[in-house]
Amino acid sequence: MNTAPRTALTIAGSDSGGGAGVQADLRAFFANGVHGLVALTAVTVQNSLGVQGFTEIPVDVVTAQIKAVASDMGVHAAKTGMLATAEIIQAVAKTLDEVHIGRDTGTPFVVDPVAASMTGHALLREEALEAIRTELFPRATLITPNLDEVRLLTGITVTDPATQRAAAEALLEFGSRWVLVKGGHMRDTDTCVDLLYDGTEPIELTGARINTENTHGGGDTMASAITSSLAKGADVPTAVAEAKRFIERCVAEAYPLGAGVGPVSPFW
Ligand code: PLP
Numbered sequence: 656m657n658t659a660p661r662t663a664l665t666i667a668g669s670d671s672g673g674g675a676g677v678q679a680d681l682r683a684f685f686a687n688g689v690h691g692l693v694a695l696t697a698v699t700v701q702n703s704l705g706v707q708g709f710t711e712i713p714v715d716v717v718t719a720q721i722k723a724v725a726s727d728m729g730v731h732a733a734k735t736g737m738l739a740t741a742e743i744i745q746a747v748a749k750t751l752d753e754v755h756i757g758r759d760t761g762t763p764f765v766v767d768p769v770a771a772s773m774t775g776h777a778l779l780r781e782e783a784l785e786a787i788r789t790e791l792f793p794r795a796t797l798i799t800p801n802l803d804e805v806r807l808l809t810g811i812t813v814t815d816p817a818t819q820r821a822a823a824e825a826l827l828e829f830g831s832r833w834v835l836v837k838g839g840h841m842r843d844t845d846t847c848v849d850l851l852y853d854g855t856e857p858i859e860l861t862g863a864r865i866n867t868e869n870t871h872g873g874g875d876t877m878a879s880a881i882t883s884s885l886a887k888g889a890d891v892p893t894a895v896a897e898a899k900r901f902i903e904r905c906v907a908e909a910y911p912l913g914a915g916v917g918p919v920s921p922f923w
Contacts, residue, residue, distance in 0.1 A: 659690075659728075659729075660688070660689060660690045661688075661689045661690070661731045661886045661887050661888075662689060662690045662691075662692055662724075662728055662729060662730055662731050662886060663684050663689045663690070663691055663692065663730070663731065663732050663733065663734070663879070663882045663883055663885075663886040664691075664692040664693070664694065664721070664724060664725070664730045664732070664733040664734070664756075665677055665680035665681070665684075665691065665692070665693055665694070665733070665734055665735075665736060665879065665882075666694040666696060666717070666721065666733065666734070666735045666736070666738070666747055667680060667693075667694075667695070667696060667734075667735060667736030667737050667738075667769075667875070668695070668696050668697035668698065668699055668709065668736060668737035668738075668739065668778065669695060669697070669698050669699060670699055670701055670872070671698075671699065671700055671701055671702070672701050672702045672703060672871075672912075672913070672918075673918070674703075674871040674872040674912075674917070674918030674919075675772075675871055675872035675874075675875050675918070676699065676736060676737060676872075676875060677693050677695060677736070678872075679872035679875040679876050679879065679918070679919075680693075680734070680736065680875055680876075680878075680879040681693070682876070682921040683875075683876045683879035683880045683883060683901070683921070684879055684882075684883050685921075686880075686901070686921055687879075687880055687883030687884065687887075687901065688883070688887070689731070689883045689886045689887065690728075692724040692728065692730065693720070694717055694718075694720035694721045694724070694747075695712055695717070695720065696711060696712055696717050696736075696737060696738050696739050696743055696747075697709045697710065697711045697712060697737055697738075697739040697778075698710050698712070699737070699778070701772075701776075702913055702915070703871070703912055703913025703914060703915035703916055703917060704774070704913065704914060704915040705772060705774035705775075705776050705915065706772050706774065706776035706778065709737075709739065709778065711739040711740055711743060712743075714742050714743055714746045715746075717743055717746060717747065718746050718747065718749075718750040721747070721750045721751070721754060722750060722753070722754060725754035725756070726754070730754070730756055730762060731762065731885075731886035731887075732762060732763045732764070732765070732882045732883075732885040732886035733751070733756045733762065733763075733764050733765070733882065734764070734765040734766070734767060734878050734879060734881075734882040735747065735764075735765075735766050735767060735769075735791065736767050736769050736875055736878070737769045737778045737779070738769070738779065738783065738787070739778070739779060739780065739783070740779075740780045740783055741780065741782050741783040741785070741786040744783055744786040744787055744790050744791060745786055745790055747790075747791075748790040748791060748794060751764065751794060752794070757794040757795070757796070758793075758794055758795055758796045758831065758832045763796040763797070763882070763885040763886075763891075764794060764795055764796050765795065765796060765797050765798075765799060765878050765881055765882045765885070766787070766791045766792060766794075766795040766797070766798045766799070766831070767798075767799045767800075767874060767875065767878035768784075768787050768791075768798060768799075768800050768804050768808065769804075769874070769875075770784060770803070770804055770807055771803065773870065773871065773916065774915070774916065784807060784808070787808075788808060788829050789829075792826075792829035792830050792831045793829065793830030793831070795830075795831035795832065796831070796832050796833060796885070796891065797831060797832065797833040797834070797835060797881065797891055797895075798826060798829075798831045798833075798834055798835070799835045799837065799874070799877065799878045799881065800826065800834075800835075800836065800837070801837050801839060801874055802836075802837070802838070802839075805822045805826070805836060808826065808829075809822055809825040809826060811825060813836065813838070816848070816850075819836050819838060819848075819850050820850065820852075820857060822836050823836045823850050823852040823857065824852070827852060827853075827854055832853060832891075833851060833852065833853045833891050834850075834851070834852050834853075835849055835850070835851050835852075835881075835895055836849065836850045836852070837849045837874075837877070838850065839873070845863070845864050846861050846862065846863060846864055847861070847862045847863070847864045847865075848860065848861050848862075849862075849895070849899065851891070851892060851895050853891075858892055858895075860895060860896060860899050862899055862903050863903070865903065865906045865907050867906060867907075867909045868911075868916060868917070869909035869910060869911055869912075869916060869917030869918060869919065870906060870909060870916065870919060871916045871917060871918045871919065872918045872919050873902060873905070873906060873919045876901075876902055876905055876919055876921075877898055877899075877901075877902045878898075880897070880898035880901040880902060881894045881895055881897075881898040882894075883898075884897045884898060902919070904923055905919040905920055905921065905923075906919050908920035908922060908923045
């Protein structure tokens with residue numbers, strides 16, 4: 656008889672273009688050998704040219720999805736992506752406590768603080784950023800902001816290793832166990848250095864900068880790959896290192912699709 660696989664839960668929005676959001680999360684879970692569970696938070700209308708709009712899912716439907724899968728199938732690790740509104744964020748935080756998911760529970764929880772798409776379209780109502788800071792970060796095992804999100808959250812513009820380190824220190828103050836400040840958008844270097852920090856020794860993860868225009872869904876894929884490794888029992892530094900190798904391959908194999916930005920690739 657087969658045994659049940661490890662499971663990872665994504666609490667995030669749908670991308671009709673299939674490149675980011677829960678579609679990217681499920682692909683990354685699958686590729687990393689865990690069963691993906693979904694609590695859908697919003698439906699975006701988008702293609703390669705950008706996000707044309709979104710509608711959020713009713714709050715009680717978001718929380719009911721989390722409770723349904725947690726009570727029956729079990730969750731070995733969870734992540735959040737697009738959460739759309741402060742109401743959804745507050746309700747998700749309360750529900751995660753009820754089902755024992757979060758930094759102090761034994762079930763790791765990754766927060767990807769999605770605020771806007773690369774094309775600059777808001778994916779979060781304005782007042783909701785504060786709720787991510789106060790409700791989700793203190794419950795997070797790891798937070799994974801990109802440099803735009805770092806600036807929104809801390810006011811720090813990361814341009815070099817010193818400002819990246821300062822941003823990591825500032826973000827850790829919000830209460831997560833670990834912070835990953837991704838360097839993917841520091842444009843003027845040929846390497847891509849991510850900084851992982853838990854208040855002790857900073858860990859630098861260096862990779863090659865891969866030249867591609869097609870990076871849609873990269874952040875979601877990275878956070879989901881980390882969550883997959885955590886679901887399989889890896890510690891945070893190991894999970895991040897494994898995910899970095901995975902995302903590099905996805906970016907290297909990214910493909911054009913539509914007239915705008917194509918997705919990072921799950922095909923390899
Ligand atoms: N759409 C959804 C539903 C997302 O969750 C995200 C990012 O997390 C995006 C779009 C934006 O993706 P990108 O910035 O990679 O274009």
